Amino acid sequence: MFFFTRTCLALALAGLLAGCGSSAPRPEVRTPAPKAEGGPVIEVSPVVVSPYSEAELVQEFERAKALLLGGKSREAAEVFDKLTRHAPDGEVGAASLYNAAVAYEALGEREASAARLREHLRRFPGHVLERSALFRLGRALAYLERWAELVAVSEKLLARQDLAVLEVIEARGARALGLVEQDLVEEAAREVSVARDLVERERLGEAGKPPIELAQLWFAVGEVRRKRSEAIKFEPVPPNFADTLEKRCQGLLDAQGAYTEAMRSLDAHWSAMAGYRVGQLYQELHRDVMRVPPPAAADTVRKRQLFEGAMRLRYRVLLEKGLKMMEGTVRLGDRTGEASAWIGRAREAERALELSLADEKAALDRLPFTEDELREALEALKKKP
Template structure:
């Protein structure tokens, strides 16, 4: 059943007004008619038989839209799915695909939401809602950590000529995030550089709560800085250990600054991601620095034990800082209901850091030195080249 011009205009208007959108028709599937015993095979296009008249389809669409706006996402998504099956052509089918995706996303069923958006984009290229569907799909993919597909979607967005500045920033942030999580750090750095130039030019987020689109960008900046910082290691021990350690610590602080900017958007999901990463920065630095072997000059058991104790005492604070961040991130999940994988990772890291701190204290207790003696050993270490 084809939609009349009036139906098309009505559905497009009400869909966009509701913030749920609409789009175009599903092409009719072709299947061969049953073969006769002899003669050529004739293929015909089947007719979709709908139990609804055109007016009833419009009324059902309106009912589904009202359910969606009322927060009854499950019921709305089911109706939109049904409408898409019965009226695959024109604005009813397209709007139903898009709105069903919105409903499933609100339910937390992001895989299903992504599938609806992909279907809309595949079947209706160039539709009025293509841009909205691409942005929504990109956000879902970032949540699901589908990094390679996120880059593909970002490329499609950046190829468009109708993006406003904030949309350009979001698309570049998405592309940078997809790249850096695939360890394409230099490519990601170029993307965030372009996006940050736009942010600075428009003075976005200078005062007050920054737009949510900036959270993804700043998280991507943090990821670039984190990966570059953690590429600095201490085994084998570099000849300029103090300078190398300072460079690693500066990279940590720079990455933490970017993650903190992501948290300023006050979005629970991006804050959870950023909070976990900050805690991880301290956890990883502690792991790497504690791999440093005793210096060659420490050639007696006592000197080796002094070195071990001094290192444990000095760098225990890294575990404490990491633990504080993981606890804060877990509390964020409790407070906001955020239940992504990042909250789960923070809770696992919290338990691991608690065990690591307990191990550090037990190891210090086993050494034949007081903390005062270890602090004196630390001071001696600082004075040595």
């Protein structure tokens, strides 16, 4: 019994030190055949049939851990999954389930990793690896864009009493992100406000590269600012159009500032997300501002054409800025190997912006005005929108 207890403790510590884990198919079990029809039904606990002795389980666990630490994640995941089947209830099973999740995360298979982390949390509540499993699951859910589940996991973390300050910031950033992506903007704003107070109190990220935990928080700040900015519309045209446009543009710049802070952590995934969003800010502003109809004073075809040309010339720069950001994001993906959905979105947006710029040029070419005439009209627009 003494050997068994020390072995279990060693396995739990091994899981922590390896920073690793996983879940897998249900174990094969032998259950008694039911009684003849009409007889009593007797329920018994399933019996796991394992080909390994306790010592062999430990040996296999150590082998899998060595594979994982040696960068052989696929082989490690397979062994950890096998151990989870053959030792589902003890420390070998718990540590193997967690370590398999780490192995699949290293392979970029976040769905598989998240499934094993969920299973670990369900089967081993209160386990020594529970906090680590919650954080890993939260990061996987942010990557997979499972926003409602991300909020639920972050709330479990925030209910704990053993989090360090940086972990509290990460959990609040995760909750804010999950909320804002479900359009719960004001609730998310309150969450990021609390997290930013902690960042300022601890003076985090003021010198050098900020901790990766701040990237998620700053991205959430950017999302709150973006959604508030894009809620400002120009249809119908507001009586104070110039002030409304100025407010929308200031919101864009504020959001861009937050996304830039997220990029400072130099994480490829968060940088790709932030880069795409900055490009999208300019793309969406161009779309909305170009929907502004001609003023009542444009009561002839020529005047309406002049207004259209001036607007196209003035706001084409938004498309150019958006395209520049999308191109940079795509290059980031090519350079780092980042292959998330955000890189795919950036590629699609890049093509769309290239087409939009070509359409703008063609539309300007069709108008019966020189560029100088359009610039004169632009000056008039600036004086009285």
